[in-house]
Every structure is written in C-alpha cells, then in structure tokens.
Amino acid sequence: MNKYRISKKQALITLVFVFIVNLFVSCDNFERDFQDERFLSEEHFTEINNSGGTTGIVALDGASLSYFRDGEDGEIEFGIKSIDLGMDLRSNDMDMSRSTWYGAYHRYDNTVLTSGNNDFMWEFFYKAINNANQVISLISDEAPEELLVYKSKSYAYRAISYFYLIRIYQHTRADDSTPAIPIDFGDFVGESKATVGEVKKLIFDDLTAAYEGLKNYTRATKEEVDANVVAAYLARYHLTYENWSEAEKYADIAMKAGSISADVAHGFDELSLSEAIWGAVVTPNTSEVYQSFFSHISQINDGYSGWNHFKTANSNLVDALPASDLRHSWFADQEYPPGVVIVPGTWPHYNRTPKYTSLKFIAQPGPGQFIGDYIYLRNTEFILTKAEALARQNKTAEAQKTLFDLNSVRDSNYTLSTNTGQALIDEILFYRRIELWGDGVASFDMARLGLGLNRKDGRVNLVQPGADLVIPPLDTKMIYEIPQREVDANPNIN
Template sequence: MLSKIKKLSLVILIITMTSCQDDFLETAPTDSVGPAVALADEASMQNVLNGIHRGMYSQSQTIFPGGNTARANDHWWVPQGDNLTGGIIHSADANNLGWRDNMQWNDHIIETSLTNEILWYHRYNIILHANLIIKRIDEGNLIDTPTLRAIKGQALTYRAFALLSLVQHYSKGYLIGNPSTDPGVPVILEPQTTGPRGTVQQVYDQIGKDLDAAITAFQNAAPRSTGGPETKSQLNINVAHGIKARWALSKGDWQTAATSAIAARQGFPIMGEADWKSGFNSNSLPEVIWGSNVIGTETTFFRSYFYLMCNTFNGSQNRSNPKIADRRLVDAIPSTDYRKDVFLKDAPNSNASAANGQGGWANNTNPLYTTQAQWTAARNAIRSQYGMTSGHNTHPYMHVKMLQKNPGTIDPDDIIYMRTSEMYLIEAEAKAMMNDIPGAQAALQALGGARDTAFNATTFATQAALMAQIKFQRRVELWGEGFGYTDHIRWDEGIDHGANGGSGASIILYQDAFVIAKPSVNNKWIFKIPQAEINANPDIGPGDQN
C-alpha cells in the first residue's frame, strides 16, 4: 500500500477516553506500544475503533503521515458528491479548500491532486486499522463476548464501507461497465501489505463477504449504546444493513437492496416537519442511523462540512458565495411539500460579485421588489430569520436546509451519513427495478406522504413513471447530503446546467463542467489513482492508471 499508509503500520491509534466530550487522539510508535499491547483487550480495540470514528471528521494530517490541513475527511467528502454533479451550485467565485476546482472538474482527474490522494489515504487508513482489529480477534485467544462481537462487526463494516467508497470513485461503475474485467482497487485483508488492483467484481465480492460477516457478528453482539448524539458515531447492525443496501443498489441486486434497506431503518422513524427543517446538524434527529458527532473541542473550524455547505456559517466561503439549488428542481417541488420552504427562490441577489452578474439592487429583476427599500428589507429579513451576519450575501434559490445550531458562528456540527429516508428511497428504487409496482409505490408513499400532504404514489403506475419520481424524490430529500455522484453513475446520467431552462449556474464560472457527458461514455467520472500510490506500490504501475 501507499508509503504513507505503510508508515501507519508503525503507528497505532490510541484514544484516551475521559468523557464523551473530552476524547483525543494520540499516537505511539510500535517500539513503545506494539500491536499486541494496543489490541490486548476489548477496551484497547474499542479505543482503536474510536480513532477510526474520529478520523471520519478530523483533519487528515492527524490521521496519517503526510496528510493535509485542507481536507477534514468526510467534512469534505460528503458534500463533494453533490458539488461534482452540480446539485450544490456556487453563486460566486470562491475556491476555499479547492471547492471550486472540484466543482469545475479540474481536480479529481489529476493524478497528483490533493483530493485524489486524501480520499485514497483515508479509506485505506480505515482498512488498515479495521484489519488490525479483525486479525487480532481471529487469532482466537480472546474470550468471545457480546462486546467483542460488536467490535468485530464494526471493524468489518468499516472495511466494507471503505472498499465501497474506493471502488465507486476509482473504478468504473458496476452497472455501466464490465465488473468482471474492469480494474478495481486493491483489496487488502492483512495489515501492512500491498496489493494489485484486481477487478471491480472482486472488490464487490469482498464487500459482500464483509457485510454478511458483520451482520452475523452484530446479531449476537452487545447493542449500541443509546442516548446522546455521540452514540451514533458507533456502527451497529443497522449501519451494516444500510451499507449493504447501498452496495446492492449500486450493483443491481435489487432484492438484496430492498431487504437490506428495510432492515437498516428498523427503530429509526421518519422525522416530521420540525425536525426536517431544524438544520440537519445533529445525530439526535430520530431518523439518523449513523453520523459523526463533532464535539466542540475537536472542531475543524474552516474545514468543516458546514463551512462548505451552510449559508449561515461565518466564513468567507459562505458569506461571499451562498450555495444555491438547481432552480429546475426547486420549481418542480409542489407547494404542498414543506421541503420547498428550505429553498429561498425569491431571496434578493445582494452579492456584487455574483457569478451571474446580477448582484445588487441595480440589477434586480424580481417583480416582488419594486423599490430598493423593499429589496433591502427582504435581504435583511433573511439574515435576521436565519442568524446570518451583516456580511452574509443572499441569492435567489439559496438553501437553508443545512443550518448551524449556533448560526453566524464557526461552531462545529454533526455530519450525517445515513438516515431512514434514504432507505425508503433505496427500497422504492429496487422494487421499481424489479417491476414490483405496488411495493415501490408503498415505499415511496411512506416518504413522500410524510413530506407532501397531497402526495399520492399510486399516480406513478409504471416502472418509468416510478423511476422518474424516485429520482426526483432523491434529489429533493437528499439534496446536499452527497449522493449525487453515485446516483449519476448508477443511472448513467450526465450533467447539463443549460437544459430545460437552466439550473442557475453560471457558464463563466462552471466552464467545461457546465456540460459533462454521461459516465458510460466519459471516463472523467473515474478518479485518478494517486501518482504517489503508483510510485510507492510495487503491485501497481503506470499502466494501471485510470
């Protein structure tokens, strides 16, 4: 494996837990604390797991040698799925943390880009430490207890999660390629080893084995603790089922996708309107199955998901560049659907540097504002209602879906990775693809009916009509949560900001990314293997590059 990851074989993550609000990561070389000591018992292995949990949201240089402060792992990766595919639209030119480069498709297609390197490093970091735990347990000289089974279940689930993330970014999509021959990513099952790319099918097969083993381990394991938002940082059987649902959906195993999605959401009811509009900032929301609880002492400040995404965060990325939604999507949301409320269609364009050149009162075209006083009052009302500062700009179609608990600050908030609504949508899509029309309608009604008082899934009576509505519901319900990239690949859909009246994106800002051909004919959808990996891994050569 890459030299930076191999160096991690000389470092074991150790968490000193003093309380749920005061944990920190330490490292110790194996000449002082070797694997046998660091993984001596359940408590030690749980500490290593806690290191993986923390690594999901910490800045990458705290996780592996050679990391970079510009990426705080899934603070960055979660929104990129929608940034790359144009779901999240930039209203002005701002390139903090390479956010604009990624949006313009000038980043992931370069072998030496930080984005490619950090995603690769982080996911293999997870695999390394999961392997250390799995190997220690499989040695068989520890007493088999419910707690030990839960630890093994988490390690196996993490390995599957990391492999799925890697193969979905660095390989061609399963449904649009030839998985039996398409190059996959290295499947590393032993600590401190390297490996060749193998095939996409081999990677998918290993993910399935890991998830089945994880679910078996969890079935007789100690349950995940209940209580505050910190408990949902730990993985459990629901998370394993949820990742299995994603895995199966991405490979067209529709029955497994539906069954796993139903299992994943058990115990996590769909949230109501008040919760849905509360800002998506806490694992405490009832339908959150898995997320990182980002505690105040470990904030990443201007590296966080909310810094990139949230229009109330007090950072330059947000004040000068409010994120907007595709106006074609927003306009299509029925007025009876309360999700429409989090997209401010009529917000004044107060940014003199707006990418569309229409910022300021002098360029106002909204007939709602016939005087500058009305226009200014509308801008100020939005700032006041949502806790923005006087420096925050507004823009038509800006979102207020992601909101801070303490708006107008740089305080940290949780990152949500998996929730119940996604599982209903997976079930609906899988059943639609099996042509189980009543089953797909029922799953779709459970979600759509909870969001829209007039929703009636029976009006979508064919597979084509159901799939069109399921795609629409995913784009509305999961907007900003990072699923756009994998959805586009699974559905083999390209990007066209100019079609059907236009998305609201500026072609001057978006450049070549304004139109992107569909994944089956455009290999730019596949991330480049980091050049540093090719240089360091004897099992991967220049000919293995995407």
C-alpha cells in the same frame, strides 16, 4: 499500498496497536472520554496501556470513528462528510457560485493523478482500511464475543472504505473483469489492481460478516456501528449492483432504525434527530471550525458558504417540486440582500443569498462556530431505496405506498402515486434527488444509473465559471486516476 505520511494522530494509533497484544486481561472500568477529543491524546494512551481487557480495542474503535469524522489536516479534508460534499458537487444537482475550496470538484479538474483532492481521498480510505485490517488481524475468530463485536465493526469500516473507492476510481457499471484498485492486505506491500469483481466480493463478504457479527449487539449511541448501519450499506451495495430483492430486504431493515420527521427546518445538525441512523457528534472540543462541513455549506454561518461561496441547487430540480412540499424550505426562495437574517437568532448575515442557495444544513451557534453533528445515514434514504427496489421488481402497489409514506409527511397535498413502470421509477428517483440533496448520494446515483453530467440544461442558479459542463457517462472524467504518489511508490500498479 505505499505507507503514507504519519500524522500525530496516526502515530498514536500505531502506538496503541503496538501495545494491544498486552491488553487482553481483565478490565472493568474505563471512561470513554476520548470521544470528546479530536485525537487520541497522550493521557488516553497511558490509560489504555495501563488498563488491560478490551480497553485497547475499544479505544481503537473510537479512533477509527474519529478518523471518519476528522480526516486529515486541510480545509476540505475533514473526513467522510468532506468527500460526500465533493462528490455531490460533481453531480447534476449541486453547484457553487465561484472558484474556491471545492471548486476543482465542481469543475472536474481534480480527477488527474497529480491532484491534491485526489490524493486525499485515496489516502483517507486506505488509512481507514489499514486501521481496520489491524483490528481484524488482532482478534481471532475464537475470541470472546465482546472482542468479536469490534472485529465485526472493523469489517464494516473496511467495506465502507472499499465501497467508496471502487465507485470513485472505476465506473460503477464496469464489467467485473475490469481492473480497478489494489486490495490492501495490511502489509504495506504494493499490490497490483484487483478486478471490479474481486473488490465487490470483498465488500459484500465484509458487510455480510459485519451484519452477522452485530445482529445481537446493542450500541450505546448512534455514533457506533451496529447491524442497522451495516444493513444500510448492504442496501446501498445491492441497489448499486441491481440486486433488487436484497436491496429491498436491507433497506427495510435500515429504514426502521429511524423515523420520518415532519420538521424539515432543523438544519440536519443533530445526531439525535429521529431520521438519523449513524453519524458523529461534534462538540466544541472536536469542532474543526472553518475546516468543517457546515463551514462550507451552512449559509447562515460566517463560513465559506456564507462569505459568498454559495452552494446552490439545480433550479430545474427545485422548480419541479410541488409548491406545497416542505422541502422547498431547504433552498432560498428569492434573492436575499446583504444583512438579511434568514434564520431568526442566527448570524447577522452580511452577504447576499442568491435564490436556490442551500438552507438545508444549518450549524448552531454562530458566528465563527460550527457546532453541528455529522449525519452519515438517514432513514429516509432507505425508504426511497426500498421504493425503487420494489418498483424495479414490478411490486407497484407496495412501491407506491412506500413512496407515499415519505412524501405525505413532507407534503400534505401529496396523493398516492398512480404511476407505474418506468414512470413510477422516475418519480421515485426525482424525490430521491430532492430528499437526499447534499447527503453525498447524487453523483453515485448518476454512476449506477448510467447518467452523464449536463449543466447546460437551462438552469438559472449560479454556476462557477468553467463548471457549465456536459460529460457523457463513461468518459474518463467521470472517474479518478490513481494518485501519483501511489503510482510512484507501487511498482505493481498496472
């Protein structure tokens, strides 16, 4: 990998790495107040340098988590949630009303090697990988358990990053021998493309190592990675590559890390929600205000969505949902005129809200503030993953019951499905599209299922000009080109 520009945040992290070799001495008390800062500050760096023990590694772990939350400095470069939103806007299920931030994702204009969006995604994940590589290389396999925990976490960060990259830059159904992306070995030497199979093996090996290393670890908050979080990504991995029994196994573990809530109108802005498995707390200190997920998707705040860059759901999808299902509240049921306050006590909305506009994600308070936590994983995803994995193994009764356990909470009129075979799988996939709308799953599901894009399907919700596309599954537009900066800096890219 070429060495990308280094921001102040990245420079501070690098300085910590330089000093980390000197930190393996006793340390009893060190406040992790840096969690309330957007970046690792000079003050915290001084504390880390003077404290010893595991403090430096703990700080590096916090810095990695902060990077997942904050990303780079740009209106749509705010970390994992930024990429999740961009990927959803490439799906059949989410649209936006006009050309503005994220418009290029929606129009599929940014897959080319010169795209800034493309460059950001590549840079973001390879920086995360490099941070993880440094921690992994610093901690020997014979280190004390309290250090090995952080090595295991870094295996997870690296695996998560490669899992995004392999699905963004290569077709999910590509043969294992297909050239894909370079593997970064931590030395900034430009590597040639590894094959799909080699990258998949690295992801699996890293997730397995992380899971085994975190089995006995109890995290302090949901902001930390533990074995349940790793199980969630193992479930995603195995579902993606059709290892059904393993997908079932790990989905069962992940889904039990949370519990379904009957309250669906909470805005998905609190990590304390019972369904949340992993995410990031956002405070006034760490909020990036307009450069944030909720600015771009929360209709009741004065951000980009509320101004008139509406994010809407495919009307065909919403209209197919039974009227008694509580998830209808996630989408505007009519055209609301300017000035209507849709959620009591929130921003006195001065723009219209078209039918099918997203009301699922709501940040409080407003206006001008977006203090909403980022939820990366919810247990309901893994209930649906387990149901699908069961159905694909012809464990029909178990699959029906698992789907019922979720849908009966969302819809009091829902009855145990009598569908079998492909009809049952299709029902599960329909509810997966509804339940996980806006969670960053939709386009990745399209890729694993071998589905193309079809926005000329009779939908009546708003679609920005130029985005009413039809693209077949294996078209080159469905994946991203390796960015120009990497091509220019890496002579081994082939």
